[in-house]
Amino acid sequence: MxxxxxxxxxxxxxxxxxxxxxxxxxxxxxxxxxxxxxxxxxxxxxxxxxxxxxxxxxxxxxxARHEQERQVLFQQRPMLAALTGDLPEPGDTFLFDETGPSILLVRNKAGKVNAFFNMCTHRAAKLVTEPGRKNRMSCKFHGWTFDLDGKLVGLPGPEGFKGINKDDRGLIPVPAAEWHGLIFVRAVPNGEPIDVEAHxxxxxxxxxxxxxxxxxxxxxxxxxxxxxxxxxxxxxxxxxxxxxxxxxxxxxxxxxxxxxxxxxxxxxxxxxxxxxxxxxxxxxxxxxxxxxxxxxxxxxxxxxxxxxxxxxxxxxxxxxxxxxxxxxxxxxxxxxxxxxxxxxxxxxxxxxxxxxxxxxxxxxxxxxxxxxxxxxxxxxxxxxxxxxxxxxxxxxxxxxxxxxxxxxxxxxx
Ligand code: FES
Ligand SMILES: [Fe+2]
Missing domain, CATH: 3.90.380.10 (Naphthalene 1,2-dioxygenase Alpha Subunit; Chain A, domain 1)
Incomplete structure (x- = not known):
């Protein structure tokens, strides 16, 4: 063969x-x-x-060289963040904080791994501090709640946020790719997708x-x-x-x-x-x-x-x-x-x-x-x-x- x-x-x-x-x-x-x-x-x-x-x-x-390495090697390039077995089921979350920004990995209902800046879009609190299996992710600061695809689905006290479009306040995505058990992310907001095999x-x-x-x-x-x-x-x-x-x-x-x-x-x-x-x-x-x-x-x-x-x-x-x-x-x-x-x-x-x-x-x-x-x-x-x-x-x-x-x-x- x-x-x-x-x-x-x-x-x-x-x-x-x-x-x-x-x-x-x-x-x-x-x-x-x-x-x-x-x-x-x-x-x-x-x-x-x-x-x-x-x-x-x-x-x-x-x-100075060190800072350049952090940027060029660790933030702009794909990094191995986890294996499939670290978040095997829908709703499983996993944190990857070692490359600079805290990055949240979450497997959605369809089984796809999403990655986001682990940052609440209200006032930037760390959204998930205790990873595990979840239906939704709620911020411990004021309770803003996001679904497994990063959409803002709950906002207590909405009268305080008139004129703010909830659709614009989803979690900030970063590229993630799962390939033969390896999960790579790249810490670039809204960055280009990762082609693991090419990488x-x-x-x-x-x-x-x-x-x-x-x-x-x-x-x-x-x-x-x-x-x-x-x-x-x-x-x-x-x-x-x-x-x-x-x-x-x-x-x-x-x-x-x-x-x-x-x-x-x-x-x-x-x-x-x-x-x-x-x-x-x-x-x-x-x-x-x-x-x-x-x-x-x-x-x-x-x-x-x-x-x-x-x-x-x-x-x-x-x-x-x-x-x-x-x-x-x-x-x-x-x-x-x-x-x-x-x-x-x-x-x-x-x-x-x-x-x-x-x-x-x-x-x-x-x-x-x-x-x-x-x-x-x-x-x-x-x-x-x-x-x-x-x-x-x-x-x-x-x-x-x-x-x-x-x-x-x-x-x-
Ligand atoms: S910072 Fe997350 S709800 Fe306020
Ligand atoms: Fe050794």
Whole structure:
């Protein structure tokens, strides 16, 4: 079956059959990645860029550049705001506050996801402060009420608002698009619609579609701050060079250091960092490999990493980490959310997933981000002319930094 036919059948009536196609494609793609990665382990090699790359420390410390990044990368471009499973049913609401304005996602009666500025059109109070399932949304300040499509349907004391047209006071929409379980929004009022497949690029989009994220269900989400530039925090997700040294008893005990299989998709990438357990079956024929989803880390430019990986006991999880810049150049917010994949929903317990979630949050917040915070501070006081260097083995980071600089340069023109 051609790729295009696969895509079409998946969105057509043969949903059951297509479901098994996705599972097969996911397995093939994951096994190909494991095969490459096992070869790297055996040969003691890793994928490499042409050479090292110097970075301007201002990329981490310059406030004007930071503000430009917030605008160009986080407010004007589509951002991953949620998965389908975060608001699965009509009337479900979900907040996405990390990209600047508070954004309200709501699934309407017909099942379509709407997104609005989470702002009451009376006097700009935050409309929804406690997301959940709702028929209508009422403002806690004076009780103006909106339906699931953002229309103003209730206004107490109407005699005070003669001459104000209710139809002009609907919620302010922002573009939203739901595609194979990924919900993207763009924080531009009344902005152009989002074409997710064009945004991701066809080949990368197909890899993400294999994961069947539309069936994944949320297990736990944690939001926490870090006193570093968002990129210093994000950089820790893009290489396994540091596993053995920074994480000797946590990640370093589970995965090999400095072995990476890297696939580039424009600004996006997929990165595999081999787990120690690969060696248990590396000499067996592929048909005998355990059927675990190991598809590596999918990075969606600029700030999102989807980890499709295994938990001991043959279980699998999807862990989504997103790093957002705060207003200050040296502060960022991370949201880590762990999901149970659709093909694991028949496993009733949830502890395996919440424990994995807690483990990742602990490692990131106490090990990775302690380095980010100290390094950020050092970068601020480093002598003129000092430039951090991204090695040829840190090729994923090179690509990210290059794309960010290119986009900022284009915006300057
Ligand atoms: S600000 Fe919302 S009802 Fe007044
Ligand atoms: Fe790390």
């Amino acid at each position: 051609s790729d295009q036919a696969t895509m079409n059948s998946a969105s057509g009536q043969q949903a059951a059959e297509a479901g098994s196609d996705w599972a097969r494609l996911r397995r093939e793609s994951g096994n190909a990645l494991r095969r490459r990665t096992i070869n790297h382990i055996k040969n003691g090699t890793t994928d490499l860029a042409d050479g090292p790359m110097l970075v301007d420390p201002g990329a981490y410390t310059d406030s 991701l690029g066809k080949a990368f989009a197909r890899e993400l579609a294999h994961l069947e994220l539309e069936k994944a269900r949320p297990m736990k989400s944690t939001r926490f701050g870090v006193n570093s530039n968002w990129k210093y925090a994000l950089d820790t997700y893009g290489e396994g060079y540091h596993f053995g040294t920074l994480h000797p008893t946590s990640i370093g005990a589970l995965a090999f250091s400095n072995i990476m299989s890297y696939d580039n998709y424009g600004p996006n990438h997929r990165l595999a960092m081999p787990r120690a357990e690969f060696m248990e079956y590396s000499d067996k024929p592929e048909e005998e490999w355990p059927d675990t989803t190991y598809n590596g880390l999918y990075y969606i430019f600029p700030n999102t990493v989807i980890n499709a990986n295994s938990i001991k006991g043959g279980k699998q999880f999807y862990g989504i980490s997103r790093v957002f810049p705060n207003e200050k150049v040296d502060e960022a917010t991370t949201v880590i959310s762990t999901y149970k994949p659709g093909h694991m929903l028949d496993v009733e317990e949830t502890a395996s997933w919440t424990e994995m979630h807690d483990f990742i949050v602990k490692v990131v917040s106490t090990e990775d981000y302690s380095v980010s915070e100290d390094g950020q501070r050092n970068m601020k006081y480093a002598p003129a002319g000092f430039k951090p260097v991204l090695g040829a083995n840190e090729l994923a980071l090179q690509n990210i930094h290059r794309h960010i600089s290119d986009l900022l340069a284009q915006a300057d023109k």
